[in-house]
Amino acid sequence: MLIAEALSFHYSQAEPGQTLDFRFDLRLAPGQCVAVDGPSGAGKSTLLNLIAGFLKPASGQLRWLDEDLLALHPWRRGVTTLFQDHNLFDHLPVWANIGLGLAPDLRLNAGQRQRITEGLEQVGMAEMASRLPSELSGGQRQRVALVRALLRDTRLLLLDEPFTGLDRANRETLWVQVERLKHSGVAVLLVSHDAEDVQALADYRLRLVEGRLIVASPAPA
């Protein structure tokens, strides 16, 4: 269970009229998906960066049950993040970009290679394993980043507008994969403006208003 309590952050330099002070409260159980929305600049990326560990809160708590996540480096938190700018390495082919999520030194065993092949098949990119990111369309790059995020062993998955620009068939395929992860106990935080994605995946919805998370639809009991 992810628990954020009064997780606060303050940007020291912001334009007039911007929200400066954030204070997030959130509970997310294993196997649950919460959707978070809010207008541009509301603080969605700030929230994800605090949970992932790329920003340090001014105060508050962030726990996985009794484990203090704030004491852990980002790569020790058991959190996988898929940001909007897909973070692919331009000099590495598709299979290696995905493989980095499984073995940082790219010493992949047969089972891991098989998982990469299957992951690419599931998003219709089986033939593209050897291509470089520069040889792919934007939507294809997005699918590669998604496969990498979905294949990693993780307990919490943070997705920032993950399906934007994908066609319906691809989105449905990926919904199935995210559902599968939920069933295996992964907690998912989905930042999305897309009502269909939210409908397909989210168990409840939160909205970011004036630096706070408010309940837009309650979590199931």
Ligand SMILES: Nc1ncnc2c1ncn2[C@@H]1O[C@H](COP(=O)(O)OP(=O)(O)OP(=O)(O)O)[C@@H](O)[C@H]1O
């Ligand atoms: N490094 C920074 N310094 C100062 N202000 C920042 C910084 N990063 C973000 N902000 C401001 O903090 C607020 C929240 O930004 P954030 O990126 O979290 O919003 P968002 O909801 O993810 O927006 P979008 O939907 O446009 O991606 C915005 O007003 C933004 O301008």
